[in-house]
Amino acid sequence: AAGVIQSPRHLIKEKRETATLKCYPIPRHDTVYWYQQGPGQDPQFLISFYEKMQSDKGSIPDRFSAQQFSDYHSELNMSSLELGDSALYFCASSQRGGYNSPLHFGNGTRLTVT
Amino acid sequence: GNSVTQMEGPVTLSEEAFLTINCTYTATGYPSLFWYVQYPGEGLQLLLKATKADDKGSNKGFEATYRKETTSFHLEKGSVQVSDSAVYFCALRNNTGTASKLTFGTGTRLQVTL
Numbered sequence: 625a626a627g628v629i630q631s632p633r634h635l636i637k638e639k640r641e642t643a644t645l646k647c648y649p650i651p652r653h654d655t656v657y658w659y660q661q662g663p664g665q666d667p668q669f670l671i672s673f674y675e676k677m678q679s680d681k682g683s684i685p686d687r688f689s690a691q692q693f694s695d696y697h698s699e700l701n702m703s704s705l706e707l708g709d710s711a712l713y714f715c716a717s718s719q720r721g722g723y724n725s726p727l728h729f730g731n732g733t734r735l736t737v738t
Numbered sequence: 739g740n741s742v743t744q745m746e747g748p749v750t751l752s753e754e755a756f757l758t759i760n761c762t763y764t765a766t767g768y769p770s771l772f773w774y775v776q777y778p779g780e781g782l783q784l785l786l787k788a789t790k791a792d793d794k795g796s797n798k799g800f801e802a803t804y805r806k807e808t809t810s811f812h813l814e815k816g817s818v819q820v821s822d823s824a825v826y827f828c829a830l831r832n833n834t835g836t837a838s839k840l841t842f843g844t845g846t847r848l849q850v851t852l
Contacts, residue, residue: 657839657840665844665845666827666842666843666844666845667782667827667840667842669839669840669841672839680838680839682839714781714782716782716840723769723770723831723832723833723838724770724789724831726772726784726787726831727784727831727840728784729774729781729782729783730781731780731781732781
């Protein structure tokens with residue numbers, strides 16, 4: 625079965641650089657979520673999109689922005705990177721169906737800021 | 739607001755031992771409850787779910803029962819294997835719309851030894 629695809633798997637950037645993470649949801653899933661997971665921590669919700677509109681916003685820094693495109697893929701843009709942005713970034717998708725449906729996660733993008 | 743509390747790890751067990759990982763939650767309304775598992779270097783995989791009180795989710799020998807009276811969703815397995823070594827996250831999703839996010843507990847690391 626098709627899963628959530630994230631790219632790249634690994635990304636190394638220097639401080640103050642920018643990064644773009646991409647997420648391709650499971651076919652027919654219309655909702656995308658972004659999470660950030662620091663080392664040894666639980667995933668922290670950043671932002672979500674439903675039908676290409678921002679749905680909810682969590683602890684996403686102002687330096688980050690995201691959007692969902694007409695084909696439902698999503699991109700997380702990160703600017704002025706800081707050392708503390710080094711983390712695993714997960715994208716998840718779900719199908720319209722409410723809160724009973726699980727979120728399906730990709731394998732994540734590991735971002736290292738040096 | 740919503741929150742999930744898990745027992746702290748790491749939990750170290752011998753193979754074939756009985757496993758319990760405690761999880762309690764705080765939420766308004768009637769959330770759906772999930773257990774996700776994260777193997778080293780991988781993404782979050784749905785292990786099981788329960789969407790209403792007294793529901794029992796089960797998968798791969800793991801079970802958890804949605805207990806509304808005690809606001810708990812403890813994960814159990816009768817006989818663990820070395821291959822079960824991973825981090826386990828309890829999570830809830832509330833009925834706040836079609837794009838409601840997952841709220842995670844802090845995760846419990848399980849290590850199973852021979």
